[in-house]
Amino acid sequence: MSLLELDGLTIRYGDTDVVRDLSFGVDNGESVGLVGESGSGKTQTALAILGLLPANATVAGSIRIDGTELLGASEKALNSVRARHVAMVFQDPMQALNPFTQIGQQVGRILIQHKLASAAEARARVIRMFERVGLPDPARQFHAYPHQLSGGMRQRAMIASALIAEPKLLIADEPTTALDVTVQAQILELLADIRRDTALLLITHDLGIVAGHCERMLILADGRLIERGATREVFARPQHEHTARLLAAAPRLDRTDIPTGPRGDTVLAISGAEVIYADRGQESLQAVRGVDLTVRSGETVAIVGESGSGKSSLVRAALGLVPMHAGRVVFCGTALAGRVQHRKKAVRRGLQLVFQDPAGSLNPQMRVASIVAEPLVVHEPAVDAETRQERVIAMLEKVGLGTDYVHRYPHELSGGQAQRVAIARALILRPKVLVCDEAVAALDGTVREQILALLREVQAEAALAIIFITHDLSVVRAISHRVLVMYLGSLVELADNAELFANARHPYTQALLQAVPVPDPEHAGGKAILAGEVPSALRPPDGCAFHPRCPFARDICSAERPPPRKIDGATVACHFAEDLSGA
């Protein structure tokens, strides 16, 4: 008998089945990956196991833990199962933890609630558990509130609370999606280390994580289980065509079809950019610290970095959306005014932006046609309505949307379609530079590939210069000619795509590359080379901002900020770049 057995589970909201006839089992101690794109029903399944579905869901079938039926069980019975038999780690620990209670109290309460320990024992056990999950100074952290912890530390606390009652099954729902890649690697290693004989059901969209951490995998599509098997088997010989598609769209760092298109003259040059957010004479935060960047026509420059690296601030300052404290921006030979409202119209149409959240960047009260037409109305008021409409339709067709979309509202579009509309709006003025701020981060793998292909296509057609901000190295690999790596507001490394991935010179770039999970069970990536997390930009370390986490740091690193230096065509800001190349 399996530890967890699902038999014919069906979850329905109104007339819509979100999970259909799902049956699978999880044995003691094994790790199983539950994979699918958004809307495939994976989170609904997890919530059903824990009895946490909202009241308007209709559930049929059977869910058994250790032979005990959970469907239809009383709340009291479910409560005794939760925590002691099954526990869950949620995606966003900030929402899963109570903001008004000290984390130690929250975790300890589970033991007391289930009468597993007295108050005094509970405290001791919580502190021991905090130590195991790698919370530094556990006795002090016991009294910390969730907001006082960093994202990675909060997720550690969440894992501690899930494991404190020693459940037999741990369900982790996208446990690292909200975290930076170097922290993700740490958390996944932690999960693998400390679960011991606890079985793990890992829900994720990231095939790299499954390849590295799961023995078996289950693939969901539209609420149905379409494939199951040993991870190695599925990766080597996918049976279902949807699985094959998912695998093909999985983010990879080793793809060879990297952009090589011709590049023209410099269209945008940013030099000495400094961005400081000041809070009325209180602490000021320096988001960007003297960065130079040039972009040529027909070229894609990716800016990559973890949260707080200043990548968005740099670009927003160049666009004039946030004030630039020092430095200059030159567009096609003309120096630009600092704020966007002071810039000439011709300049404004030349620089366009595509945002991360496709739904949020479209006005929900406007139809697709008016959204795409608006820039034309503003910049070419002489054009009559008919010609404008024709150009809008031609543009929509170019981004792969037919005329049926013209009269839709944004909420009637999928994420990928909405992002296409956003791209159409940005391109209708034929800009010279297109900035994409995490433009594919909110999209599923297959859709992401389509959008990236679309961007490559429009670039080739119009010799468009693209600045692509992302935290995802596989996207960098797929789209860019050159790559700027940033850390805490400074340039770390600037190199050609092929050069950077083959021969990273800066220790931070190297660690970043190592931390990316690889969707290949034979060559698992996702190694946690770096300890700790990105320090607060309010108090950046002296000298090289990276030195507290750098495995190669020496005395000079904490004393002197390394200036960016040219080495064989790449620009690297490290005192020891020559020695570390290819290390």
Next chain:
Amino acid sequence: MVSGGILAGIVVVAILGPLISPHDYLQTNFDALLQRPTLSGARLFGTDDLGRDLFVRAMLGVQVTIVVAIVASIVSLVIGVAYGAIAGYVGGRVDAVMMRFVDTLYALPFIFFVILLMVAFERNFLLIFVAIGAINWLDMARIVRGQTLSLREREFVEAARLTGVSTLRIIFRHIAPNLLGVVIVYVTLTIPQAILVESFLSFLGLGIQEPQTSLGGLVDAGVNQMEGASWMLLIPAGLLAIVLLCFNFLGDAMRDVFDARNPR
């Protein structure tokens, strides 16, 4: 839905009733003072102390009350939305000055303000709109400003700014339509508030002037005859309560509708 139906029924009767009825709201009849309401006769709601037909007067009262409330709400809507959206979108010092002005007006004792107005000027319809609009737009401006502050940070507004869409166009094309849900709900909820204020003013004798009347004025007259002719108080008071309840329920229903349409 039910409340909407009742409300529509009342409005239709209020408009058609006086037209059909053989009586006139002005006409006094000293042979028929304080007649009781009868279901069969021509005097459905009876007559008042001057022998005027109470049904016609009550329907007139409903008309006046609802018109005053709706017009006052529209006044507050127009001023409040424009004021709040500009303060919220422009922000900074403009916002600070505009909102301090609102705070200052809030601090004025309203009733005192109205009595002063009534004393200083002739009592008339227009003044009541001004008086009621003058308090309601303050709330509206605050609500709209708050919404605008959060809308301003949304990416579609940023995209419009980047493209070079003018501030005025951003406010009217991008901000205002997205305020609609909140504003409509708030307006349906301010109408009963305006009705109450108008009735209150009329009850104090500061509102609509005789021989015109409103529900508040009728209630006032009814109070004087409470012991002998209770219908003169109960009928307009009952109508007032029904109208208020209907508008309140309608507001709640509107809020549900608009919440469902905007899941974000």
